[in-house]
């Protein structure tokens with residue numbers, strides 16, 4: 001009987017060390033140590049033993065039981081360790097591997113130019129303002145001396161939401177908004193960058209584009225202040241050798257009005273294809289604020305004067321970067337945009 005117990009212990013141990021998981025260990029436990037297990041079966045034969053031998057065999061049986069319980073526990077520990085180790089390997093991070101590059105965005109060229117324009121004018125004491133893109137007829141036209149039926153409205157056809165609400169066709173309405181807010185304070189020096197909308201769509205026009213408006217109001221502001229300010233801007237934006245010229249023009253909200261050219265950035269004024277052999281490129285409209293515009297906004301045109309200008313940001317960006325199709329700014333061709341990283 002002792003022999004049988006020892007043999008059984010050995011067989012059980014062999015299976016325990018080979019067990020692959022705790023389910024198998026449980027099975028082994030039931031098979032050997034359970035109520036109907038091997039040990040119980042062997043011990044049932046104890047009745048036939050010499051009473052003297054019984055305690056000896058009982059002792060051995062208990063020992064075998066304890067040994068197997070211990071062996072099962074040990075194996076359980078080892079399996080747990082192995083599982084943990086496998087998990088570590090699976091989760092381990094090789095910090096020496098090259099990283100996955102993060103795609104980094106960057107500003108759009110239009111944004112870059114707007115920031116640069118802002119920076120230049122802020123350096124001359126202008127402050128940045130903005131206004132709504134959805135504008136009323138009053139601010140977009142009437143407050144700028146463009147009453148209903150004025151022919152100047154034809155050049156700025158827009159998208160109307162109602163008879164009275166439209167997507168603004170220029171940043172000029174912010175002139176009136178700023179003046180109404182500031183009156184009677186002086187001086188006013190603001191620039192207004194923003195989106196504007198028109199019913200246009202071809203290689204040089206888009207239904208949406210960007211402008212930067214400028215407005216300066218004070219006592220005794222003159223046309224030479226306008227010219228000096230714009231010359232300084234042109235030289236900071238396009239280079240120290242820049243020249244500008246003012247050509248007489250017409251805008252309902254300025255008097256006198258001018259269209260402002262810079263010397264051609266391609267040929268430096270000698271004449272080329274870009275400037276149509278004239279040596280000049282138009283970049284903005286400007287003028288002295290019209291007395292009616294002052295009066296409607298609450299300022300006394302006898303007491304104050306001012307200049308205003310409005311420039312097309314796309315136009316400036318095209319000249320600065322040598323881009324020849326306006327639509328390049330809007331089609332999201334990354335080969336083009338990535339050059340501005």
Ligand code: DAH
Pocket residue numbers: 169170171172213214251253254284285286287288308309310311
């Ligand atoms: N708002 C005009 C346009 O979009 C541009 C302009 C011209 C703005 C003269 C001005 C100005 O402030 O004085 O065509």
